[in-house]
Amino acid sequence: MAKPSIFPVRDIRVYGEHDIFVTRRLDNTWQNWSEPENLGPMINTPSDDVFFSIPASGDYAYLSSTENSYGKEDIFRIRTTEAIKPExxxxxxxxxxxxxxxxxxxxxxxxxxxxxxxxxxxxxxxxxxxxxxxxxxxxxxxxxxxxxxxxxxxxxxxxxxxxxxxxxxxxxxxxxxIEAGAKITMNTVYFEQSQPEVDSSSFAELRRLVQIMKEHPTMTILMEGHTDNQGDFDANLVLSQQRVDHVKSYLVFKGISANRIVCKGYGSSRPLVSNYSEENRRKNRRVEFTILTK
CATH class of the missing domain: 2.60.40.1120 (Carboxypeptidase-like, regulatory domain)
Structure with missing residues (x-):
């Protein structure tokens, strides 16, 4: 997560007794960070400036300082700049x-x-x-x-x-x-445009279905393929059948018996929503399955 890590550095004195520096995580490990940078005199005073915190919204930051405080340490709010805003x-x-x-x-x-x-x-x-x-x-x-x-x-x-x-x-x-009659849309199964093969990002959900069918060895399903209304109706009908057949092939390859899976392509004949917008068309391009027997 590329979120800034902002903290007081107590052994370096530049503008005051305790200054605030910023460093950013450079990758997904916790080992590589950018060079710490002093946030400068607009934030760091000649006194103690500590406990710097930025909420998720990132518009303001909060810190504790003894400079111009009414007590020993007061809490101040400042508007953040692009240099210190979190991602x-x-x-x-x-x-x-x-x-x-x-x-x-x-x-x-x-x-x-x-x-x-x-x-x-x-x-x-x-x-x-x-x-x-x-x-x-x-x-x-x-x-x-x-x-x-x-x-x-x-x-x-x-x-x-x-x-x-x-x-x-x-x-x-x-x-x-998980019961007979339940209908499930596979929300993260994707296909390349006009292609029958699933995208690589689909395998996590396909593996979940494999696991469920192995845990329920008598389960049978009806796998349904659907497209939007773009292009030729008959071509879409063929494509939807090819896609569910491809999904079935993956399940069989992973050890699920072919006779437990019935496949049917419906093309664009059963839209969930109107095909008026690309967002809606994306919803209509889907794979669903119904549990026939548990």
Whole structure:
């Protein structure tokens, strides 16, 4: 996480007894940091300046100083500059709920980067209420994951690649019980444009389905493929069938019997939403499966 680490350096005296410096983490390890830089006389006074803190929003910073204080040390708020602002983050919070009863579910939750380095980020979580909270660096594509025994582990896409500012987002995660008739959309299974093969970022969710089917050896599923309405209808029908057949091939390769998987491509005939916008068309380009027998 490329968040600034800002701290008082007590053995270097430049503007006062205790000055504030800034350094930034340069990679995903905790070993490589930029050269510490003094924040200068606009922040560091001739007195003690310590306990520098920046909230996630990054607009203001807080510190304790004895300079011009009414007590021994007072707390001051200053507006941050670009030089010391943290990388923008998005605070994502919500509840993990049973898809039918809407009651809280005590689940394991984590966020995973879907492209580039596959980092996993843990979260604050209240099992009594099902409430969770993530602080996620922007400019990345994430999958929000929730898992609980007896439920299909869910993964929902969260695209922060265009985010440039701090914001807060609320998103509830619905866990679907593993039972006959349950229908599950594979939210993080992707395909290249007009191609039947899954993208490499899809394998995490496909592995979850493999694991569930191995844990439930009598489970059979109907795998359904869908496209948006762009292009020729018949070509889309063929493409949707090719895509679910490709998913089936992966499951069989991983040890799932072929007779447990029925595949059907519907092309653009069953949209979830109107194909008016690219955002909606993306929702319609999907793979779903229905549990036929548990």
């Amino acid at each position: 923008p983050v998005v605070i994502v919070s919500g509840s993990v709920l049973h898809s039918v009863t809407r009651k809280p579910v005590n689940a394991k939750i984590f966020a995973q980067v879907l492209q580039g380095e596959k980092d996993s980020i843990q979260t604050e979580y209240n099992p009594a209420t099902g409430e969770y909270k993530f602080i996620l660096p922007s400019k990345k594509l994430y999958g929000l994951n929730a898992a609980k025994e007896g439920f299909y582990p869910i993964a929902e896409e969260l695209d922060l690649r265009e985010e440039k500012r701090y914001r807060e987002l609320r998103k509830n995660l619905l866990l679907i019980p």
